[in-house]
Amino acid sequence: MAKHRAIPPGFMTVGEVAKKIGVTVRTLQYYDKEGLLSPSAESEGGRRLYTDKDLVTLHQITSLKSLGFSLDDIKQRLISLETPTDVANALTEQADSIREKIEQLTASLAAIEQLKEEVLQMQTVNFKKYADIIVNLQMKNDSYYLIKRFDDDTLDHIRNRFDKESGLNFVDRFNRLSDEIVQFQKENVPPESEKCQQVVKEYWGLIMEFTNGDMSMLPKLMEIGNIDTATNAWEERQKIVNEYLEPALQVYFSKLGVNPFEEVQG
Template sequence: MKVKEVAELAGISVRTLHHYDAIGLLAPSQKTAAGYRLYSDEDLGKLQQILFFKELGFSLKKIKEIIHSPSFDKCEALQLQKKCLLEERERLDKMIGLIEKTIKHEQGEIEMSNKEKFAGFDFRQNPYEQEARRRWGDEAIDQSNAKLAEISEEERKQMGEEMNEIYRKLAHLKDGSPESKEAQAAIAEWFTFLNRSAGSYSLEAFRGLGEMYVADARFTKNIDQFGDGLAKFMRDAMAVYADQNK
């Protein structure tokens, strides 16, 4: 299958497949004399594994280490992935049950104690932080938290205004090309802002963050408040920036 066909089949972008090839994560088995990538059934099996691991929050670097390891066992990996997804389904089922119970309470059908109202919630860990730790490791997140702990409330407010201004600037550009000079200048501001205010971001981490803007509905919803499609535009612009500044 050609790259465009694989992208449509898997629901990912052609740019993503090109990136996987460039970093040695998934190289197509063949290339035509004209340079077209051709993916075999075995390649598609590897891509499925990559997407399973990505869905579970593994970084591309970690996925590459896993699937290229001589000891990698596909069936064993599928069992692990199934176990993780079942645990997530169990958590979601508990939350759905709590919502249904709360609806009955609000309608006067049952009584709920205050303790019952919050059974299942656990915000001792920030879900965004957990995701980031899985993707980029503890050190970068600890640096970010340390920086944020040192700034005053007024500085936090200024940072928020600066961040929103960058979002608005990018929103004005979102209907154009993410490769344009204007888009890359604006996304460079975003890269600089993140490194100044939230820790040290490598180019790969920056790219990964852009991917999460689209993969994680929470991010997409927040970013797209500035304009529909902004999250996708930022993802693409961040990928271009990472490629051009290697």
């Protein structure tokens, strides 16, 4: 570090740098201590001096910090500023980080707006249910709004039965089978056909997996799944699935020689 008797042109004190960038002197001292940004020079009186290049580096640090990066991450991301290409690369990396942050914030904003709509539709204060909806929004589970149709017992069952990974896996399989059933309906595949009955068998297997074999849950699931008027794309699809599945399940149960729904209702 060069030493100067006075403050020469092109150099700034720590106070001047702090004021220009909008940080505290203590922050600059901390960055120096952590090896993020050391002053380029020092006066003979012990005043720490910075250059315009240091200002650009400090801008890198504060920008990355505002995006949520830790100081250790920032150390790895700081780019040398020796050439115009170096500066361009630093700005490119900052721009990429900002775009990524914008995408995250946009997704968060959409989730909040969706949750707000759900809260208004539910008409009751239920923070446990709000928390479940938030988790599902973060998982990008398009069926998240079904949660508001579940009662507390069913929600407790889901929490105990599935974690994030197994829950997503279950939803993926459920959606895949539902899409197949919708396609069968479009193609007028007979409910009694072999390929339809194979899908029905898988679908019923999912129901048993969800309930863990607890037949007492079936009436509740029937009530939850009953959709008179579809209000969104998922409900529209499920309405088609339900209408196609009803006769297909009757065929499936007749081959088994038992109808679990009738037994539970009886």
